[in-house]
Amino acid sequence: MITADLTARAALVTGGASGIGLATVRRLAACGARVAINDLVDNPKLAEAEARLKREGFDVIAVPGSVGNPDEAKAAVDATVQRFGRLDYLVNNAGTSETAAPIPPQDLDRMGEDFWREILSVNLVGPFRCTRAAAPHLKAARGAVVNTASTAGYGYPGSSMAYAASKAGLMNLTTNLARGLAPEVRVNAVAPGMIRTPWTIRFGQAWEDRSVETTCLKRVGTPDDIAEVILFLLAGAGYVTGQTIRADGGMG
Numbered sequence: 001m002i003t004a005d006l007t008a009r010a011a012l013v014t015g016g017a018s019g020i021g022l023a024t025v026r027r028l029a030a031c032g033a034r035v036a037i038n039d040l041v042d043n044p045k046l047a048e049a050e051a052r053l054k055r056e057g058f059d060v061i062a063v064p065g066s067v068g069n070p071d072e073a074k075a076a077v078d079a080t081v082q083r084f085g086r087l088d089y090l091v092n093n094a095g096t097s098e099t100a101a102p103i104p105p106q107d108l109d110r111m112g113e114d115f116w117r118e119i120l121s122v123n124l125v126g127p128f129r130c131t132r133a134a135a136p137h138l139k140a141a142r143g144a145v146v147n148t149a150s151t152a153g154y155g156y157p158g159s160s161m162a163y164a165a166s167k168a169g170l171m172n173l174t175t176n177l178a179r180g181l182a183p184e185v186r187v188n189a190v191a192p193g194m195i196r197t198p199w200t201i202r203f204g205q206a207w208e209d210r211s212v213e214t215t216c217l218k219r220v221g222t223p224d225d226i227a228e229v230i231l232f233l234l235a236g237a238g239y240v241t242g243q244t245i246r247a248d249g250g251m252g
Helices: 019-030 044-055 070-084 113-141 161-181 205-213 223-235
Strands: 010-013 034-037 060-062 089-092 144-148 186-192 244-247
Touching: 010 019, 010 070, 019 034, 019 044, 019 089, 019 223, 034 044, 034 070, 044 060, 060 070, 070 113, 089 113, 089 223, 113 144, 113 161, 144 161, 144 223, 161 186, 186 223, 223 244
Parallel strands: 010 034, 010 089, 034 060, 089 144, 144 186, 186 244
Antiparallel strands: none
16 A cells, blocks of 8 residues: 655645545545545535544545636635645546436437536536646645546546546646646546446446456456555656556456
């Protein structure tokens, strides 16, 4: 298990109240970082996560808001810096599928203008909004950014073609943000395969089983698997930037 001494470091994790985001918050906090947990205002899991982690002795705060809203995305960054006095790490993990069941590519009528607009606003423009707001603080700290992409961005089946397109765009954005924030800030992404989270459970056991069968490791991934990669890209990997690391169990 990768570990690091992140004492005095500060991080913001969007979409941090459950799944990969929460596992990342816990991993960073366990390494000594002070962590701001961002999630939607009306998500009860946000307050629950903050309270639970505080009881465990971690220095965390909740910074509610949607990264799909420009003002709320900037407010989350500002609240983090106001509370901790600095920002070393940004994890752009918030995302949406806008569907409770996968939409096959033939079903174009289920993917209307509002559907596309919300997915792109949250999954693609959201990370840009947060990174732009955080850039001066990250540069001052010589920090790092990790974006949560997806193997769907490589053309694998995802929840919809809109979701896949947003993640492909995020990989490209990662490369260009690395150029834009260099040399002070490193920017990378992780592309998870099938990870068992409250989000993917909605798609059903058959969906998971089919995904697992395509992997070399023949097991479903866990949020902790991805949190470990994120920790590596934030606190290690000092000569790695502009890259997307696949963490998919060896999908074929």
